[in-house]
Amino acid sequence: MASFFHANKSVPLPMEFINKYMIGANATYVKVYLYGLGKCYEGEEDVSNASIAEALDILETDVSKAWRYWKKVGLVHSEGKGVLVFDTIGTEPVKTEPVKELPKVSEEKPKTASMKEISKAMGINPKMKETVTMAEQLLKKPLSQREVTSLYSFMQEYSMSQEMVLVLLEYCATIDKTNFSYIEKVAEGWHEQGVNSLSEATKLLNRLNKEVRMQKKCKKIFGLDRELSQTELNYIARWVSELSMSEAMIRTAYEKTVTNTGKISMPYMNTILKSWHEKGIKTVSQIAEKEQPAPKKEKNTGYQLDDMAALERKLRLQKQKN
Helix, strand or coil: CCEECCECCECCCCHHHHHHHHCCCCHHHHHHHHHHHHHHHCCCCCCCHHHHHHHHCCCHHHHHHHHHHHHHHCCEEECCCCEEEECCCCCCCCCCCCCEECCCEECCCCCCCCHHHHHHHHHHCHHHHHHHHHHHHHHCCCCCHHHHHHHHHHHHCCCCCHHHHHHHHHHHHHCCCCCHHHHHHHHHHHHHCCCCCHHHHHHHHHHHHHHHHHHHHHHHHHCCCCCCCHHHHHHHHHHHHCCCCCHHHHHHHHHHHHHHHCCCCHHHHHHHHHHHHHCCCCCHHHHHHHCCCCCCCCCCCCCCHHHHHHHHHHHHHHHHHC
16 A cells, blocks of 8 residues: 655656656546646545546547556555555655555446547547548548547547548558457557558558568468468568568578478578578579588698608708717
């Protein structure tokens, strides 16, 4: 349980929160945390999610998500039904006054945003309505309430701009993955990877598109008419993104693999390609040049010709003296 002291109606905010926790959190989550902490120091005994949402002009669902986030990173914890306790960050505070237990903020069960709440959000942010219309055009279907809620969460929970959301939907439509369960997983993956700007999303998509193109080429090289397994996809992604291998290099590695093993072996191919990468081999023409066997060293017989001549002279001189 956290322990703080109340002094001069101020709220102690450690630098660790600013330097470590705040910079990695959604701006809305920071607002909720600071507002809740402030209410604790004002002595409020019952602060509901609804009152916080009203004060900050956000949705109750955003407040619930914020508390789940701060619980996950360890800055608050549940204690009893509907109660949140703020935990101490860093070192213990200086005890210039008798330590008192920090008041508690009530926690309510999270709930999905209603269309009424989303309509309110659209009034605050007109781009939200425009995003829904453009999303329906990209996906070529009307969106359900659940799908509209997902779009809203991308913009609120993941801090995605309208442009980022549309780039995300366009990518999923391009690869024929318009199911929102898949789209939600992609959005969550971007968020976890720290992709939070349009430029970063564009860079990521360029890499993914290169991988998709190489996957199709590899299926032809391998002579496969089935879908690639996740393990195979992971290998190809590494060859493209980490090792920067071309189609010709992958084809050559495949031919060497089949010649040496008699079958397709992704681990064996990976070893070959990794070896070429480490040797700085970037083209097929460099393979023969840089992988030629080293010339055999001549066997050392003990003495060189110059040494033998010197020894003969020494023997002649010795014989003359005798």
